[in-house]
Amino acid sequence: MAHAYTPGLKVSPRTRYRCRRILPIKGEVLVRTGQQVDSRDVVAQTFMPGNITPVNVANLLSLPPADVPECMLKEPGMRVEAGEALARTKGIFGMFKSECKARVSGTIESISQVTGQVILRGEPIPVRVLAYLAGRVVEEIPGEGVVLESEATFIQGIFGIGGEAFGPVRMVCRNEKEELTAERLDEGMKGAVVVGGSRMTGEAVRKAFRIGISALVSGGMDDADLRQILGYDLGVAVTGSEPVATTLIITEGFGRIAMARKTFRLLASREGAPASVNGATQIRAGVQRPEIVIPSPAGDAGEVDAARTAGLLEVGTPVRVIRDPHFGMIGVVSGLPAEPRVLGSGSRARVLEVRLESGRRLVVPRANVELIEA
Amino acid sequence: MKQIDPDSVNVILATDCGSTTTKAILIRKVDGEYRQTHRGEAPTTVEEPAADVTLGVVNAVAEVAEMAGRRLIDDAGRILRPASGGEGCDLYISTSSAGGGLQMMVAGVVREMTAASAKRAALGAGAIVMDVLASNDRRLPHEQIHRIRELRPDMVLISGGTDGGTTRHVVQMAELIAPARPQPRFGAEYRMPVIFAGNRDAAPLVEQTFDESVQLSIVPNLRPVLERENLGPARDKIHDLFLEHVMAHAPGYDRLIRWTDAPIMPTPGAVGNILQRIAQQQRINVVGVDIGGATTDVFSVFDGTFNRTVSANLGMSYSISNVCAEATLPSILRWVHLEMEEGELRNHVKNKMIRPTTIPQTRESLFFEQAVAREALRLAYDQHKQFATTLKGVQQQRTVGDTFSQEASGQTLVDNMKLDLLVGSGGVLSHAPLMQQTAALLVDAFQPEGITWLAKDSIFMMPHLGVLAQVHPEAALQVFRRDCLISLGTCVAPRGTGAWGSPAFRYAISGGGLEEEGALSFGEIKRLPLGLGASARIVVEPARKVDAGAGPGRPLEGELRGGTVGVLLDARGRPLALPDDREACRKAMAQWVRDLDLVPPVPA
Numbered sequence: 001m002a003h004a005y006t007p008g009l010k011v012s013p014r015t016r017y018r019c020r021r022i023l024p025i026k027g028e029v030l031v032r033t034g035q036q037v038d039s040r041d042v043v044a045q046t047f048m049p050g051n052i053t054p055v056n057v058a059n060l061l062s063l064p065p066a067d068v069p070e071c072m073l074k075e076p077g078m079r080v081e082a083g084e085a086l087a088r089t090k091g092i093f094g095m096f097k098s099e100c101k102a103r104v105s106g107t108i109e110s111i112s113q114v115t116g117q118v119i120l121r122g123e124p125i126p127v128r129v130l131a132y133l134a135g136r137v138v139e140e141i142p143g144e145g146v147v148l149e150s151e152a153t154f155i156q157g158i159f160g161i162g163g164e165a166f167g168p169v170r171m172v173c174r175n176e177k178e179e180l181t182a183e184r185l186d187e188g189m190k191g192a193v194v195v196g197g198s199r200m201t202g203e204a205v206r207k208a209f210r211i212g213i214s215a216l217v218s219g220g221m222d223d224a225d226l227r228q229i230l231g232y233d234l235g236v237a238v239t240g241s242e243p244v245a246t247t248l249i250i251t252e253g254f255g256r257i258a259m260a261r262k263t264f265r266l267l268a269s270r271e272g273a274p275a276s277v278n279g280a281t282q283i284r285a286g287v288q289r290p291e292i293v294i295p296s297p298a299g300d301a302g303e304v305d306a307a308r309t310a311g312l313l314e315v316g317t318p319v320r321v322i323r324d325p326h327f328g329m330i331g332v333v334s335g336l337p338a339e340p341r342v343l344g345s346g347s348r349a350r351v352l353e354v355r356l357e358s359g360r361r362l363v364v365p366r367a368n369v370e371l372i373e374a
Numbered sequence: 375m376k377q378i379d380p381d382s383v384n385v386i387l388a389t390d391c392g393s394t395t396t397k398a399i400l401i402r403k404v405d406g407e408y409r410q411t412h413r414g415e416a417p418t419t420v421e422e423p424a425a426d427v428t429l430g431v432v433n434a435v436a437e438v439a440e441m442a443g444r445r446l447i448d449d450a451g452r453i454l455r456p457a458s459g460g461e462g463c464d465l466y467i468s469t470s471s472a473g474g475g476l477q478m479m480v481a482g483v484v485r486e487m488t489a490a491s492a493k494r495a496a497l498g499a500g501a502i503v504m505d506v507l508a509s510n511d512r513r514l515p516h517e518q519i520h521r522i523r524e525l526r527p528d529m530v531l532i533s534g535g536t537d538g539g540t541t542r543h544v545v546q547m548a549e550l551i552a553p554a555r556p557q558p559r560f561g562a563e564y565r566m567p568v569i570f571a572g573n574r575d576a577a578p579l580v581e582q583t584f585d586e587s588v589q590l591s592i593v594p595n596l597r598p599v600l601e602r603e604n605l606g607p608a609r610d611k612i613h614d615l616f617l618e619h620v621m622a623h624a625p626g627y628d629r630l631i632r633w634t635d636a637p638i639m640p641t642p643g644a645v646g647n648i649l650q651r652i653a654q655q656q657r658i659n660v661v662g663v664d665i666g667g668a669t670t671d672v673f674s675v676f677d678g679t680f681n682r683t684v685s686a687n688l689g690m691s692y693s694i695s696n697v698c699a700e701a702t703l704p705s706i707l708r709w710v711h712l713e714m715e716e717g718e719l720r721n722h723v724k725n726k727m728i729r730p731t732t733i734p735q736t737r738e739s740l741f742f743e744q745a746v747a748r749e750a751l752r753l754a755y756d757q758h759k760q761f762a763t764t765l766k767g768v769q770q771q772r773t774v775g776d777t778f779s780q781e782a783s784g785q786t787l788v789d790n791m792k793l794d795l796l797v798g799s800g801g802v803l804s805h806a807p808l809m810q811q812t813a814a815l816l817v818d819a820f821q822p823e824g825i826t827w828l829a830k831d832s833i834f835m836m837p838h839l840g841v842l843a844q845v846h847p848e849a850a851l852q853v854f855r856r857d858c859l860i861s862l863g864t865c866v867a868p869r870g871t872g873a874w875g876s877p878a879f880r881y882a883i884s885g886g887g888l889e890e891e892g893a894l895s896f897g898e899i900k901r902l903p904l905g906l907g908a909s910a911r912i913v914v915e916p917a918r919k920v921d922a923g924a925g926p927g928r929p930l931e932g933e934l935r936g937g938t939v940g941v942l943l944d945a946r947g948r949p950l951a952l953p954d955d956r957e958a959c960r961k962a963m964a965q966w967v968r969d970l971d972l973v974p975p976v977p978a
Binding site: 049051054109110112119158159222223226232234235253255283325344347348349370 | 515520545583687692696717718725731736737
């Protein structure tokens with residue numbers, strides 16, 4: 001077999017990007033098919049049933065649970081304000097009555113005769129879905145949301161933290177090998193998507209938080225810095241909901257590793273353009289990688305390609321080695337031996353040969369490379 | 375379930391639809407005995423664009439068919455049955471963990487009692503337990519409600535109260551769950567199955583609490599009295615609902631359900647099933663482990679009691695970083711005899727987490743991953759020991775003889791001295807370049823005591839055999855013994871510790887081509903060859919205060935089973951304590967690596 005399939009990250013100068021923007025529960029869609037939207041527009045909204053607060057009236061009033069309903073001052077479905085009396089005992093000869101007050105405002109959901117518990121339902125919680133991407137609504141899913149489409153520059157990162165963010169692209173390094181350090185950041189970058197070259201330092205991240213930079217994008221970062229930023233050691237790569245002021249995206253991996261030249265140049269070519277980024281990463285079945293989406297200007301007649309994720313590995317394909325001892329090295333496939341070989345670890349595995357730019361040849365397991373685009 | 379005449383079954387096809395790979399095996403009757411003859415695999419096809427699990431099944435079966443030279447799929451893409459001539463099979467069965475398996479939330483009144491029993495029922499049925507709610511779980515009601523709302527389970531199991539006892543607490547729990555309306559991950563149209571297996575007197579009250587947005591099933595109490603668990607009905611109901619609801623929402627499963635001759639089981643449930651049968655049939659105590667990329671499952675049968683735990687975030691790829699976070703890097707490095715730089719290792723671990731499919735290319739990288747595996751297995755086994763206990767809350771009748779005994783209820787059932795068979799499976803164990811590496815990983819992590827047979831599941835066939843055991847136990851047990859297990863050998867390790875270099879035990883071995891006598895001091899380990907199928911007798915004479923299984927200082931005679939590794943005589947002490955000083959520890963480890971021959975030869 002002279003080829004194999006292998007995963008890779010999407011990096012495309014211009015692609016037709018589609019995204020589904022769906023409410024977690026049914027609600028109202030606010031835009032129509034064909035409509036042009038901006039990334040910060042609300043496209044759908046709904047109200048989640050409010051939080052529930054149990055109040056054990058029987059315990060609070062020292063009553064048998066069966067007596068609770070007759071002491072209630074409000075019935076199920078009625079509204080109650082915080083601090084308002086919910087139930088009152090009859091007292092002795094009409095005196096020494098004790099009362100139980102609602103701790104939160106809401107509606108009475110149920111009154112239990114078995115447990116003496118009253119359930120209060122709080123105010124409905126609004127849920128709004130933003131467009132995220134400046135583009136056109138191509139499909140309306142009634143009651144649920146929309147599908148948006150836009151021609152855009154699209155770059156997938158390998159790992160990120162923090163959720164969706166927006167801002168113009170700002171390049172702060174001259175080339176892909178320069179580190180993203182704190183000195184390169186200034187107050188003028190507030191609200192921007194700042195792109196560096198190789199590793200982003202912990203100090204740079206902390207400064208970005210202070211300034212209010214929307215997102216930092218760079219080749220790599222140290223695990224030690226990530227641990228300090230998060231305040232804990234990240235166990236599983238399921239991210240996106242971290243309460244960080246700046247979304248962080250690394251494109252290559254952990255350590256001091258330069259951004260792929262193509263990615264760096266592509267981002268540089270879109271400097272100043274408004275970008276939508278999302279740091280959410282889920283490395284499980286149904287993998288989700290962080291992304292940077294920069295809509296192409298209207299009327300720009302660039303060629304649209306189909307961004308690829310996995311593809312054919314054959315002689316001549318550009319690849320990146322993604323495991324030590326050659327982690328981060330980039331070259332082209334120069335051979336695909338069919339027979340498994342014994343690795344330095346002693347395991348047998350199918351391998352491939354990679355020719356580096358320097359002309360040096362490496363033999364690496366097929367599982368340890370990913371496709372990159374030339 | 376279709377009635378099957380076991381005698382007429384000659385060809386059996388079994389598949390296991392995992393999250394990423396669908397594995398198919400073919401079992402045939404050869405000279406009156408069932409043997410696994412061929413296997414094939416293909417990517418699982420539950421996700422877009424295929425979105426039909428049967429495609430992956432057909433692909434995996436087609437691979438088996440090609441290798442076996444036997445037509446198993448007809449022109450319409452269905453499995454051919456019954457077998458005739460060189461075509462088809464008599465029985466087709468399947469398990470599934472595709473789409474993340476069965477995810478459940480369980481609730482009980484007291485965390486250590488009914489909630490623990492409910493968790494056991496769910497785990498035993500093969501579920502992933504997302505959270506356990508209990509009245510005394512130290513969370514305030516609003517925190518519990520918040521948790522219910524953010525979880526997206528496939529099913530909820532509620533237990534609580536003994537039959538005839540107070541109904542109040544269990545109804546209170548139902549009153550929290552009902553309005554919180556847990557959102558199923560299959561979307562708004564899915565009616566969440568809720569099983570109530572608590573105090574039977576509370577059942578009508580619980581029924582009133584829930585509205586028609588959920589599908590409530592009421593089964594007999596899983597803890598009818600404090601002294602006894604009755605997990606069977608709840609487990610059966612979980613299996614039924616898994617098929618009717620959860621599987622029905624996975625693409626293509628309706629078709630797969632029609633194809634199979636026995637109900638589809640969740641994969642871990644099937645593994646538990648086969649281990650239980652083996653333990654029962656051979657009257658032995660068994661521990662089985664399956665270490666995967668994301669999770670580690672531990673199964674045990676001690677004195678007939680089955681337990682299963684899933685350590686959700688202890689695994690070798692997706693969860694490798696979590697193992698490092700939980701175990702800490704210094705604990706992992708105890709098992710590495712090479713010098714390694716900590717900061718760099720941390721970056722390596724994270725890179726493996728974000729690119730989980732990569733494999734170690736160098737020895738250093740392999741030794742480091744095997745060290746992580748030891749800690750993952752150790753932590754998973756610790757969790758298992760804490761969970762597999764006698765029932766808590768049981769009133770103890772104490773006699774004069776118990777005066778000095780401090781045993782309380784809730785003692786762990788796991789006793790390494792009583793353990794007869796330790797079976798390992800999962801990538802890091804199955805694909806280790808050397809069999810002795812697999813054996814060393816199992817011994818270091820589980821620390822078996824006395825005389826313990828070590829084996830590995832050759833191609834992770836246990837799920838297939840577990841579901842087969844339901845319809846054809848004889849075939850399942852024959853294949854398990856003959857083809858599923860690869861014997862690694864026997865570990866002999868007395869319980870007790872002593873200063874390194876002081877005498878630990880003397881041994882005399884005869885049989886199977888071995889005639890050996892000798893003595894080992896604390897801190898030593900020795901490997902002797904005893905081939906597959908061979909057996910020998912051993913007499914162990916432990917030092918004073920050291921217990922080989924017959925009591926401190928008493929000699930023990932036992933049988934050794936041969937295997938690909940042979941016999942491991944382990945005098946490193948139990949519990950195994952490694953030196954605290956990094957350099958001393960590295961030296962000790964380097965010596966054991968040499969003694970066990972753990973370094974693979976340099977490739978040509």
